[in-house]
Every structure is written in C-alpha cells, then in structure tokens.
Amino acid sequence: xxxxxxxxxxxxxxxxxxxxxxxxxxxxxxxxxxxxxxxxxxxxxxxxxxxxxxxxxxxxxxxxxxxxxxxxxxxxxxxxxxxxxxxxxxxxxxxxxxxxxxxxxxxxxxxxxxxxxxx
Amino acid sequence: xxxxxxxxxxxxxxxxxxxxxxxxxxxxxxxxxxxxxxxxxxxxxxxxxxxxxxxxxxxxxxxxxxxxxxxxxxxxxxxxxxxxxxxxxxxxxxxxxxxxxxxxxxxxxxxxxxxxxxxxxxxxxxxxxxxxxxxxxxxxxxxxxxxxxxxxxxxxxxxxxxxxxxxxxxxxxxxxxxxxxxxxxxxxxxxxxxxxxxxxxxxxxxxxxxxxxxxxxxxxxxxxxxxxxxxxxxxxxxxxxxxxxxxxxxxxxxxxxxxxxxxxxxxxxxxxxxxxxxxxxxxxxxxxxxxxxxxxxxxxxxxxxxxxxxxxxxxxxxxxxxxxxxxxxxxxxxxxxxxxxxxxxxxxxxxxxxxxxxxxxxxxxxxxxxxxxxxxxxxxxxxxxxxxxxxxxxxxxxxxxxxxxxxxxxxxxxxxxxxxxxxxxxxxxxxxxxxxxxxxxxxxxxxxxxxxxxxxxxxxxxxxxxxxxxxxxxxxxxxxxxxxxxxxxxxxxxxxxxxxxxxxxxxxxxxxxxxxxxxxxxxxxxxxxxxxxxxxxxxxxxxxxxxxxxxxxxxxxxxxxxxxxxxxxxxxxxxxxxxxxxxx
Numbered sequence: 083x084x085x086x087x088x089x090x091x092x093x094x095x096x097x098x099x100x101x102x103x104x105x106x107x108x109x110x111x112x113x114x115x116x117x118x119x120x121x122x123x124x125x126x127x128x129x130x131x132x133x134x135x136x137x138x139x140x141x142x143x144x145x146x147x148x149x150x151x152x153x154x155x156x157x158x159x160x161x162x163x164x165x166x167x168x169x170x171x172x173x174x175x176x177x178x179x180x181x182x183x184x185x186x187x188x189x190x191x192x193x194x195x196x197x198x199x200x201x
Numbered sequence: 202x203x204x205x206x207x208x209x210x211x212x213x214x215x216x217x218x219x220x221x222x223x224x225x226x227x228x229x230x231x232x233x234x235x236x237x238x239x240x241x242x243x244x245x246x247x248x249x250x251x252x253x254x255x256x257x258x259x260x261x262x263x264x265x266x267x268x269x270x271x272x273x274x275x276x277x278x279x280x281x282x283x284x285x286x287x288x289x290x291x292x293x294x295x296x297x298x299x300x301x302x303x304x305x306x307x308x309x310x311x312x313x314x315x316x317x318x319x320x321x322x323x324x325x326x327x328x329x330x331x332x333x334x335x336x337x338x339x340x341x342x343x344x345x346x347x348x349x350x351x352x353x354x355x356x357x358x359x360x361x362x363x364x365x366x367x368x369x370x371x372x373x374x375x376x377x378x379x380x381x382x383x384x385x386x387x388x389x390x391x392x393x394x395x396x397x398x399x400x401x402x403x404x405x406x407x408x409x410x411x412x413x414x415x416x417x418x419x420x421x422x423x424x425x426x427x428x429x430x431x432x433x434x435x436x437x438x439x440x441x442x443x444x445x446x447x448x449x450x451x452x453x454x455x456x457x458x459x460x461x462x463x464x465x466x467x468x469x470x471x472x473x474x475x476x477x478x479x480x481x482x483x484x485x486x487x488x489x490x491x492x493x494x495x496x497x498x499x500x501x502x503x504x505x506x507x508x509x510x511x512x513x514x515x516x517x518x519x520x521x522x523x524x525x526x527x528x529x530x531x532x533x534x535x536x537x538x539x540x541x542x543x544x545x546x547x548x549x550x551x552x553x554x555x556x557x558x559x560x561x562x563x564x565x566x567x568x569x570x571x572x573x574x575x576x577x578x579x580x581x582x583x584x585x586x587x588x589x590x591x592x593x594x595x596x597x598x599x600x601x602x603x604x605x606x607x608x609x610x611x612x613x614x615x616x617x618x619x620x621x622x623x624x625x626x627x628x629x630x631x632x633x634x635x636x637x638x639x640x641x642x643x644x645x646x647x648x649x650x651x652x653x654x655x656x657x658x659x660x661x662x663x664x665x666x667x668x669x670x671x672x673x674x675x676x677x678x679x680x681x682x683x684x685x686x687x688x689x690x691x692x693x694x695x696x697x698x699x700x701x702x703x704x705x706x707x708x709x710x711x712x713x714x715x716x717x718x719x720x721x722x723x724x725x726x727x728x729x730x731x732x733x734x735x736x737x738x739x740x741x742x743x744x745x746x747x748x749x750x751x752x753x754x755x756x757x758x759x760x761x762x763x764x765x766x767x768x769x770x771x772x773x774x775x776x777x778x779x780x781x782x783x784x785x
Contacts, residue, residue, distance in 0.1 A: 169371055175367035
C-alpha cells in the first residue's frame with residue numbers, strides 16, 4: 083500500500099536496522115539492502131533508474147564510470163547527492179537534496195558504487 | 202548569564218532551522234515569567250516591526266513571537282512554564298535585517314533582552330518567496346505560473362534557488378540552451394513528484410516516469426522559468442510588505458511544530474479545555490495539540506480506507522467535521538467524548554467523490570440548510586451535493602458548463618451558505634468561475650466569470666451575505682453582494698504574487714483575513730475603507746492555509762501546510778492573538 087509512504091518507509095527502514103542486529107550478515111549485504119531502501123525513501127527514483135536514463139543517469143552507468151575510483155567517489159557522490167549540481171553528465175544539473183542526511187547519502191553512494199559492473 | 206551563537210547560517214547550504222540565526226541565552230537566576238526587550242540596529246537606532254521569536258526549552262508553544270514597536274520595544278506573552286535556569290533561543294525576522302547579537306538581564310520580575318540587528322541590502326534571509334516574483338515578465342504570465350506551481354509549494358523555494366545557482370555554474374556559452382534544458386529537467390522532476398503526491402491511494406505505487414514527465418503546462422512553465430530566473434538567485438532587495446502592519450505591542454504568534462512525517466493541512470481550536478485539532482493529510486490521523494503544554498497526540502479516523510483528513514469545519518456544537526483528501530469518507534468527531542461518525546460519500550452510481558468543503562456561514566461554522574442537510578463541494582465530479590447526517594443519504598448536482606470553459610477538471614472547490622440557508626456559492630478554481638445553487642429548488646443560479654488564470658479558491662461570506670473570493674493566481678480579492686448580485690469591487694493584494702489561498706470573514710472585527718501561500722503573511726482587509734494591512738509570520742516557507750477565528754477569544758488559528766514529503770518547509774499549527782482586544 084502506497085498511501086502511508088513516509089511512515090511505511092520508516093517502518094521498513096527500522097525493520098531493516100533490526101534485522102541487521104538479529105541476523106549477522108556481511109556488512110556489504112546490509113548496506114546493499116539499506117541503500118536500496120534509502121533510494122526509495124528519498125525518492126531518488128523520480129530521476130534515476132537502475133539501467134535506464136531518465137532525467138539523470140542510470141545507477142549502473144554511475145557505478146561503471148567510477149569503478150576505478152570508488153574510495154574517492156564515495157564521499158564525492160554523497161556530497162553531490164546533497165548539494166546537487168552538474169556538468170558531469172551533460173548540461174543539466176542535479177537537483178539539491180538537502181533533506182537527505184549525510185549518513186544516508188553515504189550509504190546510497192556506497193550502494194551505487196557497489197553495484198555489479200554488468201547486469 | 203551568557204550568550205552564545207548556536208547556529209550560524211552556512212552560505213550555500215540551507216539552514217535546517219527555518220529561523221534566522223539563533224542566539225542561545227542561558228538564564229541562571231531568574232524567576233521571571235515576562236520577557237520584554239528592545240531591537241536596535243548596530244548604531245543603536247530602534248528597529249520597527251521586527252518579529253522577535255523565542256524558542257523556549259520549557260513546555261508550551263514551540264515558538265512565541267512578538268513585534269517591536271516604533272521605539273524598537275517588544276513584549277512577549279507571559280511565559281507560564283518558565284523555570285529558573287531555563288534555556289531559550291532568540292531569533293528575529295525583519296525585512297532587510299539580520300540578527301548579529303543579543304544579551305539579556307534580569308529586570309524586576311522579568312527578563313530584559315537587547316537584540317542587535319544589522320541592516321542588509323540583500324534580503325535573501327528575510328524576504329518571502331514572492332519577493333523574487335516582483336516585476337517579473339508581466340502580471341498575466343506570472344499569475345498563470347503561480348497557479349501552475351504555487352498550489353503545491355512556494356516559488357522560488359530555497360531548493361529552487363540553489364538549483365538556479367547550479368544552472369549558473371554549468372560551463373558553456375549557450376546560456377539559453379543550458380537554462381532551458383535544466384528547467385526542462387526540473388519541471389519533469391516536479392511533475393513526477395506531483396503525480397506521486399496526487400496519485401496516492403490504496404493500490405498506487407510510484408508513477409511511471411515516462412508517462413508523467415510530460416504533463417500539464419510543462420512547456421509554458423519551462424519558458425517562464427528560462428526567461429525570468431536567469432541568475433544565481435542568491436540576492437533580492439527592495440521588498441516591503443506593501444501595506445501597514447496589522448500588529449500592536451500585544452500581538453503574539455504561537456507556533457506549534459508537528460513532527461514529521463505528519464503533513465498537516467488545517468487546524469481548529471475546539472473542546473474544553475481548548476485543544477488544537479490538525480488534519481494530517483498524510484495518514485488517517487487528526488493530530489491533537491494541547492496549547493498549554495505543547496503535548497501532541499494522534500487520533501485515528503476510523504476507516505478501513507485511507508482518508509487523508511484535509512478540510513476541517515467547526516460544528517455548531519463545537520464538534521469537528523473532517524473532509525477527506527484521498528477517498529470518499531466524511532468524518533465527524535465529538536471532541537469531548539471522542540466518538541466518531543463516518544459516512545461513505547459515493548455518488549448514486551457508486552463512483553468516488555472528492556469532498557472539498559462543507560457548507561458554512563458567516564461565523565465560519567458548519568451551516569446546514571433548513572432541512573438539516575450538510576452541503577458540500579465535490580472537486581472530482583464538478584458537482585455540489587448534500588449529506589443527510591441522520592440517514593446517510595447523499596445526492597449530487599452536476600454544475601452546468603460555463604461559457605466556453607472546460608467542463609472537467611474544473612476543481613469545484615470552496616463553498617459557503619447564505620444566511621437564509623437557501624443558497625450556496627462555490628468557486629471553480631481551474632476555470633475562474635463563481636456560481637450559486639439554490640438548495641430549495643435544487644437549481645443552479647447565477648454565476649460570474651473571472652480570468653482563467655485568476656484561481657478562485659476558498660470563499661467566505663459576511664453576515665450581510667457579502668461574498669469574499671481570494672484569487673490565488675492574480676493575487677486579488679473579489680467582493681460580491683449576493684443579495685443584489687453585484688460585484689462591489691476587485692482589489693489588488695499588497696503583493697500580487699502572494700497566492701491568497703482563502704478568506705475568512707471575521708464577524709466581530711468586521712474584516713476579512715486572507716492567508717497567503719507564497720508571502721508568509723496574513724492580510725487583513727477592511728471593507729469599510731477597502732484598505733489592506735499585513736500580519737507577517739516569523740519564518741520563511743510559511744505555506745499558509747485556511748484561517749479560522751476562535752469565537753471566544755478572536756484568536757486566529759491557522760497552519761503552515763507544506764505538502765507531504767517533498768516540500769521541506771515548516772509544518773506547524775498556529776494560534777495568533779492579533780493583539781487588538783476586539784473580542785474582550
């Protein structure tokens with residue numbers, strides 16, 4: 083049910099956090115599911131799809147472009163998620179998302195950079 | 202006593218708090234419950250008409266605001282829950298000023314504050330969104346733009362202005378092409394968010410991006426943005442409220458923050474003792490706030506489908522009527538014993554309705570016809586109709602076509618009832634039309650038309666059956682005599698980009714209060730001399746909705762109703778004492 087969007091997402095997020103405590107799993111897997119859920123929570127899907135160009139580039143394209151510089155890009159991408167700006171994928175800047183907490187932006191950035199190179 | 206700057210604004214990044222820079226003051230020895238002080242500029246001259254806002258750490262309103270007088274002096278309402286050693290923060294909003302420092306000292310039974318402000322030519326931190334829409338293009342295109350966009354959010358919001366700066370930073374020489382492509386992307390993005398917001402329902406998921414990017418008046422909006430927002434939008438100057446302030450030294454604004462994810466729409470003050478009741482359009486909840494303690498609790502509208510409480514009306518017995526945003530359920534709550542009645546409001550064919558307003562009269566209280574029927578506007582079916590609360594019977598009457606204007610998507614919107622309880626008047630937001638319906642003969646009567654981009658929204662009616670209509674798009678007020686069917690006048694708002702959302706007749710003061718969505722102010726219109734005055738709010742992003750008047754105190758009750766999720770402005774319920782003693 084889509085209606086209770088804010089509360090539901092928070093509930094899902096909370097249950098994920100709980101799951102990480104109860105069920106030991108590799109850190110990456112935790113962050114992968116958390117990243118995917120944060121992408122929904124913060125409505126990134128309004129502009130980005132996994133493998134299709136919408137207003138912004140696909141996640142897989144971003145991951146592919148920065149495959150060789152993950153360490154640097156983690157912080158850079160998180161910063162860009164919050165501040166927006168552009169010049170990297172054409173002449174259209176990304177909208178700023180100043181409501182996204184820095185921690186969430188970092189998790190999303192790690193999730194994007196950790197996507198498999200080909201799908 | 203000490204004074205610490207707690208939260209300085211970081212350039213280029215929006216402050217999470219909506220207030221201006223805050224200064225933290227710690228009072229260690231006072232027992233006082235009165236707060237007075239002076240606002241002066243850096244040369245010691247009084248700053249007049251500044252809003253001084255206290256953010257207490259003790260129970261009560263989240264923020265309390267008073268206005269400085271011609272000597273710069275202000276007096277906040279008594280702080281009843283104040284305790285020795287309590288911390289509080291101080292902020293100001295004054296057009297063209299910024300807070301630089303403040304100090305406090307104990308003075309008799311009270312606390313005395315000195316607030317130092319500095320004049321700034323750049324009003325970016327103090328001016329409302331509409332300041333950026335002054336002298337843009339021509340008024341006609343701006344009105345259309347306001348109707349297209351400000352219905353959901355202020356323009357230009359801080360997020361929008363940051364985007365304009367990002368466009369300015371894109372390298373390249375063809376600035377027109379860069380701007381056009383960038384605003385094209387922005388409008389697609391906003392169309393997506395809008396489709397998601399208004400597509401909410403039991404089965405809805407995220408919209409299909411490829412289908413919702415290109416909807417509505419996209420090309421027109423892109424052209425407007427590209428032509429008018431060409432710079433970094435990091436400064437604005439020369440804005441003034443446009444009319445005298447409607448405040449006194451006793452004027453006080455109490456703001457109650459409603460925590461996310463609640464998205465409040467309208468607020469009423471009801472019950473014994475008086476509580477704030479806020480419609481949470483994001484869920485099935487009514488948020489209840491105790492004005493004394495600030496304590497917040499939540500009540501569920503009993504419904505197995507999402508309701509999204511939207512419009513609230515006070516019943517003649519002090520009860521609460523709730524009209525929905527999402528599905529066809531009208532609710533009624535006895536606020537004192539907590540019992541609900543609900544009605545499924547489907548048409549006789551079983552199709553959904555979109556109840557927007559219930560009939561009310563000059564005292565802004567629900568008014569049935571002489572047979573006890575509650576009349577409503579139906580935004581989905583371009584209809585008016587009635588609910589018989591005793592039997593649950595409902596019926597609909599489709600509005601007739603108007604001139605050559607659209608017959609669907611008209612948004613039949615605001616609704617009022619005349620004092621003889623025989624006629625209702627309604628607005629059609631999207632086709633600039635006002636019409637009447639006789640509830641005895643069940644026939645539509647006179648209608649009159651305004652420009653297509655005028656945007657008539659929530660109406661009000663005086664005790665003399667004078668109709669007041671706010672024009673959201675064109676920023677005007679219509680005054681119309683329903684007895685003689687003559688238009689008395691149409692008046693320009695002090696700021697015509699203010700997006701007046703509603704009007705409320707004040708039966709004691711004999712004035713009209715007009716909350717605005719884009720200017721952070723409530724206008725006061727005096728029909729006696731057709732003059733406006735201004736009651737500003739203490740923060741930017743104050744997306745105001747309906748104003749109600751507490752019949753006992755004459756206090757105004759309203760809300761900052763920023764829309765679910767994607768608009769990041771304040772969400773608050775407000776009690777405003779105009780400070781004129783009119784209801785004493």
